[in-house]
Amino acid sequence: MIRMANDNDIDIICKLRILQQKEDWKEEHIDEVSFYDTTKKFLENHLNRDLYIFLNIIDSKIAATCGIQIIEYLPQCNDNSKQGYICDVYTLDKYRRKGLQKNLLNAIVKFLKDNKLYELNLLSDNEKAIDLYEKIGFEHDKLMMRLELFNN
Numbered sequence: 001m002i003r004m005a006n007d008n009d010i011d012i013i014c015k016l017r018i019l020q021q022k023e024d025w026k027e028e029h030i031d032e033v034s035f036y037d038t039t040k041k042f043l044e045n046h047l048n049r050d051l052y053i054f055l056n057i058i059d060s061k062i063a064a065t066c067g068i069q070i071i072e073y074l075p076q077c078n079d080n081s082k083q084g085y086i087c088d089v090y091t092l093d094k095y096r097r098k099g100l101q102k103n104l105l106n107a108i109v110k111f112l113k114d115n116k117l118y119e120l121n122l123l124s125d126n127e128k129a130i131d132l133y134e135k136i137g138f139e140h141d142k143l144m145m146r147l148e149l150f151n152n
Helices: 007-024 032-046 100-114 127-136
Strands: 002-004 051-058 061-072 082-091
Touching (some): 007 032, 007 061, 051 082, 051 100
Antiparallel strands (some): 002 051, 061 082
């Protein structure tokens, strides 16, 4: 079952984010208490306002998450200035390779279309995830550039 997260899910989403960060940043030390607190505060301020997290529920437990952050830019003549940015993509290990993220991404695409958003972006260096994103229709953008301010 897929549903949108609500305030009652914040605690478990924070705990899942800690697991996700540990997997993604193996070599980095994570202050779990601080990360939990900052994530909780962020979710309390943004969940279902400009951040929507879709949950895949199996046996009454969250098996996978996939979020969409709505970012509003200065308008251009050919869009409504709002874009979606995929975030918080995570599946518990025992549920991977079962199509949960594909279902969540399809739910997000439908949500964005229903809400008249016309562009969806994401960043990933995970080859397996990139394969899934490409199957859904994502393409690499040659326009995006990035400057890391604290590495220069």
